[in-house]
Amino acid sequence: MDFSVESATATVVESFRDTRDPRLRAVLESLTRYLHAFVREVRPSLAEWNQAIEFLTAVGQTCTDTRQEFILLSDVLGVSMLVETVNAQQTGTAGTVLGPFHMTESPPRALGDSIDLIGGARRCVVSGWVTGGAGEPVGGAQVDVWQCTEEGFYDVQQPDLQPPGNGRGLFTTDDDGRYWFRTVVPSHYPIPTDGPVGRLLEATERHPYRPAHIHFLVTAPGYEELTTHAFVAGSPYVDSDAVFAVKQSLVVDFTESHDESAAAAFGVATPFIHARFDIVLQERL
Ligand code: BEZ
Ligand code: FE
DSSP: OOOOTTTHHHHHHHHTTTOSSHHHHHHHHHHHHHHHHHHHHHOOOHHHHHHHHHHHHHHHHHOBTTBOHHHHHHHHTTHHHHHHHHTOOSSSSOOOOOOTTOOSOOOBOOTTOBSOOSOOSSEEEEEEEEEETTSOBOTTOEEEEEOOOTTSOOGGGOTTTSOTTTTEEEEEOOTTSEEEEEEEOOOOEEOOOSSHHHHHHHHTTOOOEEOOEEEEEEEOTTBOOEEEEEEETTOTTTTSOTTOOOOGGGEEOEEEEOOHHHHHHHTOOSSEEEEEOOEEEOBOO
16 A cells, blocks of 8 residues: 555555564554644645654754753643653652753762762752651762852853852661751743754744752662652742743742851751751552
């Protein structure tokens, strides 16, 4: 049978019939159906399809060891959040996107260490408990955190201005499941706009900003891995994140504290800004 608009999908789906891996076969069949439906609906001209290929080529060519433009594209299309949400743990702390800036290893640090290596102005302490669903403390959990500076840049974006590992730390909870570290209050910031994804945002009149946040990747034996953020309450763009990652349960108050005993326990002077972010992991079944 000749390849036609009507027969195309069945023909291509059939071409995958000998795929041994059943999951791969199902994924390719579904991809074929949706892509073909897209083409039938949009009816792109050859010039438009060429433009689409050129755009995806530019996305790939923008990727380097320290820049992931494909993740960024997935983020601004809401696909990263959708994948995160369909896989989300049913209980405990909500998950959000990983984002493209977790491409270097966070340096292991002791509880209470500062991840601000450049002496920012709005110093703060972030602390909390990591527990399981029944409230049991999860000692020995790995709490990997990364954030931008007060000016809104990650270390990898400013290799000449920031030492590697600035704004990053890998902490291990104590026996009570507690973690705490010193840092600065991060700023809201624009996602990178100097590549093809930036051009897409511009063409669609979307702003590129993310509300201020600290990333967390928490792992512990016997529990599901959790990728999430603590968002700074009151930050600009908290209601219009360019990558759709805000969940209200993750918006945290960063408040000025004059509590002398808390300051002494954290090894800081008063007043200091304190953010409490407790993390509940879901047991692995
Ligand atoms: C981030 O929060 O690091 C991020 C997430 C998605 C796109 C760009 C940046
Ligand atoms: Fe970020």
